[in-house]
Amino acid sequence: GEETSLGYGEETSLGYGEETSLGYGEETSLGYGEETSLGYGEETSLGYGEETSLGYGEETSLGYGEETSLGYGEETSLGYGEETSLGYGEETSLGYGEETSLGYGEETSLGYGEETSLGYGEETSLGYGEETSLGYGEETSLGYGEETSLGYGEETSLGYGEETSLGYGEETSLGYGEETSLGYGEKTSLGLSEVCHVV
Known part of the structure; x- marks a missing residue:
């Protein structure tokens, strides 16, 4: 040199x-x-x-990305993504996702998901799920489930279940059951009772 x-x-x-x-x-x-x-x-x-x-730069590129910032930047791209921010940014893309934020962002996509937030967000998608929130969110989907909340949520589904709540919820289903409550709920069945049908 x-x-x-x-x-x-x-x-x-x-x-x-x-x-x-x-x-x-x-x-x-x-x-x-x-x-x-x-x-x-x-x-x-x-x-x-x-x-x-x-x-604390503004534009950072790791790989083939454009405009990448790993500090307090605004636009960060890791891989083939566009507009990626891993700090307090607004739009972050990891992989082929769009609009991804891992801080206090609003829309985060990990993989092929849409609207994903891992902080205090509202809609989070991990994998192929829709509307997923792992914080204080309202609807969370882990896998192929629908309406899943792991905080103080009301409807939680783990696996192929429909209404599952693992906190103070009322209707909880673990597996293929229909109505199961493991907290202060009313309709609870872990065997072959009438309220909870175990397939």
């Missing part, structure tokens, strides 16, 4: 890179990337990405 500085230098080259700085530099290239900064820099490229920042 040419112009190599491993302290507070400005231009450092490790391998085939140009203008590489591992301190507080501005432009660092590790591999075939251009403009790479691993400190408080603005543009960092790891691999074949463009404009990558791993600090």
